Amino acid sequence: QSALTQPASVSGSPGQSITISCTGTSNDIGAFNYVSWYQQHADKAPRLLIYDVINRPSGASHRFSGSKSGTSASLTISGLQAEDEAIYYCSSYTTRDTRVIFGGGTKLSVL
Amino acid sequence: QVQLVQSGAEVRKPGSSVKISCKASGGSFRSHAMSWLRQAPGQGIEWVGGIILSLGAPNYAQKFQGRVTITADESTATVFMEMAGLRYEDTAIYFCATQDAYVFDSWGQGTQITVS
Numbered sequence A: 001q002s003a004l005t006q007p008a009s010v011s012g013s014p015g016q017s018i019t020i021s022c023t024g025t026s027n028d029i030g031a032f033n034y035v036s037w038y039q040q041h042a043d044k045a046p047r048l049l050i051y052d053v054i055n056r057p058s059g060a061s062h063r064f065s066g067s068k069s070g071t072s073a074s075l076t077i078s079g080l081q082a083e084d085e086a087i088y089y090c091s092s093y094t095t096r097d098t099r100v101i102f103g104g105g106t107k108l109s110v111l
Numbered sequence B: 001q002v003q004l005v006q007s008g009a010e011v012r013k014p015g016s017s018v019k020i021s022c023k024a025s026g027g028s029f030r031s032h033a034m035s036w037l038r039q040a041p042g043q044g045i046e047w048v049g050g051i052i053l054s055l056g057a058p059n060y061a062q063k064f065q066g067r068v069t070i071t072a073d074e075s076t077a078t079v080f081m082e083m084a085g086l087r088y089e090d091t092a093i094y095f096c097a098t099q100d101a102y103v104f105d106s107w108g109q110g111t112q113i114t115v116s
Helices: none
Strands: A009-012 A018-023 A035-040 A047-050 A064-069 A072-077 A086-093 A100-102 A106-110 B003-006 B010-012 B018-025 B033-039 B045-052 B057-060 B068-073 B078-083 B092-100 B103-107 B111-115
Touching: A009 A018, A018 A086, A018 A106, A035 A064, A035 B103, A047 A064, A047 B103, A072 A086, A100 B045, B003 B092, B003 B103, B010 B018, B018 B033, B018 B092, B018 B111, B033 B068, B033 B078, B045 B068, B045 B078, B045 B092, B057 B068, B078 B092
Parallel strands: A009 A106, B010 B111
Antiparallel strands: A018 A072, A035 A047, A035 A086, A064 A072, A086 A100, A086 A106, B003 B018, B018 B078, B033 B045, B033 B092, B045 B057, B068 B078, B092 B103, B092 B111
């Protein structure tokens, strides 16, 4: 059982927007603005998409955006493309000894 | 951006040890912290431990304390992770990644460790 809760799957059609949620607690998402999002294509390593809730690293598409409210964070993907089909993971700083925890991942299907 | 290349897949028996590597290129080795994370089949991602390269100071998730050793060789820009007392549930893909605060910004390709 993962420390952060994500929906197992979401889907959308090309051109649409979708949002993936990530729910934590007052010991992680609720207390710190250190939420990151990663994209993992099949049989590939994860790739950083968003850090510190809203920031994109260089090279990340502007179609990806992050937000946070209370103990939950969200990743929004606009203008869905076939190449967006992947598994998306959220992570957060935590007061636990691991310092960083992840969600279980959300599989995005582009129909 | 730093490129990370990991060693190949390993198969071990329960109770044995394994040591895998992660070679960095394209950046200043000592300026990074490096972490190891793992992903069990069909599961999420779990932080195993990391090392601050400028200090040579490792730290581990409590779950792996005493069973995992992370070291670094600056002369070859390589970080190692050794895991002892392997269990079936250690079967996973292990990734190395550069770490900036609580963000993992460059990842290796992954190393499959199978305990069987």
